[in-house]
Amino acid sequence: MTDADRAFFEQEITGLLDRLYGTALRLAKNRADAEDLVAETVTKAWANFGSLHDRQCFRGWLFRILTNTFLSECRKTEPASLEALAEAQGEPDEEPAFSLFDRLHQPFLLWWGNPEQEFLNKVLQQDLQKAVDALPEVFRVPVILCDLQGLNYQEIAETLGVPVGTVRSRLNRGRSQLQKALWQHAQEAGLKHAPAADKESFHISQTGEHHERH
Amino acid sequence: MSDIKEIGCEEALRRLFEYLDRELDGARHAEMEQHLHTCRACYSRAEFERHLKGKLGAVGKEPAPPEFELRIKNLLRRF
Numbered sequence: 001m002t003d004a005d006r007a008f009f010e011q012e013i014t015g016l017l018d019r020l021y022g023t024a025l026r027l028a029k030n031r032a033d034a035e036d037l038v039a040e041t042v043t044k045a046w047a048n049f050g051s052l053h054d055r056q057c058f059r060g061w062l063f064r065i066l067t068n069t070f071l072s073e074c075r076k077t078e079p080a081s082l083e084a085l086a087e088a089q090g091e092p093d094e095e096p097a098f099s100l101f102d103r104l105h106q107p108f109l110l111w112w113g114n115p116e117q118e119f120l121n122k123v124l125q126q127d128l129q130k131a132v133d134a135l136p137e138v139f140r141v142p143v144i145l146c147d148l149q150g151l152n153y154q155e156i157a158e159t160l161g162v163p164v165g166t167v168r169s170r171l172n173r174g175r176s177q178l179q180k181a182l183w184q185h186a187q188e189a190g191l192k193h194a195p196a197a198d199k200e201s202f203h204i205s206q207t208g209e210h211h212e213r214h
Numbered sequence: 215m216s217d218i219k220e221i222g223c224e225e226a227l228r229r230l231f232e233y234l235d236r237e238l239d240g241a242r243h244a245e246m247e248q249h250l251h252t253c254r255a256c257y258s259r260a261e262f263e264r265h266l267k268g269k270l271g272a273v274g275k276e277p278a279p280p281e282f283e284l285r286i287k288n289l290l291r292r293f
């Protein structure tokens with residue numbers, strides 16, 4: 001490795017550290033494991049840097065190492081968890097995707113002037129994090145790689161060792177579940193923001209109220 | 215550009231996420247854009263999904279705590 005190689009590597013890692021850490025947090029779901037995961041990824045990436053021929057691909061390559069390091073770690077504890085899950089969830093399927101947009105446009109939600117804009121304004125970073133974290137791993141990983149990191153389907157397919165069609169179907173189902181979770185959260189938040197229902201007094205039995213609040 | 219066909223809402227919705235993910239080939243991408251220019255319903259839906267995806271992109275970025283940044287700096291120094 002030349003000094004120029006070293007400088008390139010260091011600069012890329014430093015520039016991508018927030019993204020590496022953010023992704024590791026969503027994969028591992030806790031800070032200690034996320035930090036170890038990034039450190040291990042950086043070490044592996046440096047060890048294999050010589051085999052990366054096209055430096056334009058550095059980012060995708062790095063996130064592939066991160067993901068595979070995470071997956072091999074969790075396979076140590078729960079063997080073949082991804083495949084088992086994929087099997088259990090059944091794929092491919094043609095069930096209609098859940099559309100948050102359509103739900104937001106249901107007529108009874110009149111207290112939200114422009115429902116989708118209102119939703120986008122109100123949804124918090126932590127609501128999105130929770131919804132991502134709640135996804136089963138088989139869908140969580142492709143959603144993280146695609147929507148959180150912007151990898152393309154081919155890169156995700158190579159990372160996971162599955163065909164592009166499988167990536168597409170897992171993304172569809174992952175997004176559908178994600179939107180369902182966000183919708184459930186939006187309903188609760190809508191109720192919580194209503195005058196009579198503060199956080200403490202919110203109960204499932206009150207869910208009927210929202211039909212009357214126009 | 216003669217390959218571009220007119221598509222309906224059903225087809226546009228089917229392609230929506232692949233369009234936003236920039237996974238459609240040139241002609242299919244152009245057909246999608248053409249539909250979105252003329253269909254307000256699909257345009258609003260596409261804008262919503264685009265913004266949601268943008269917000270998810272921000273979730274993938276988390277400032278590294280200072281001690282951790284130092285750990286990585288020290289690691290890089292050893293290479």
Ligand SMILES: [Zn+2]
Pocket residue numbers: 222223224226249253254255256257
């Ligand atoms: Zn349309």
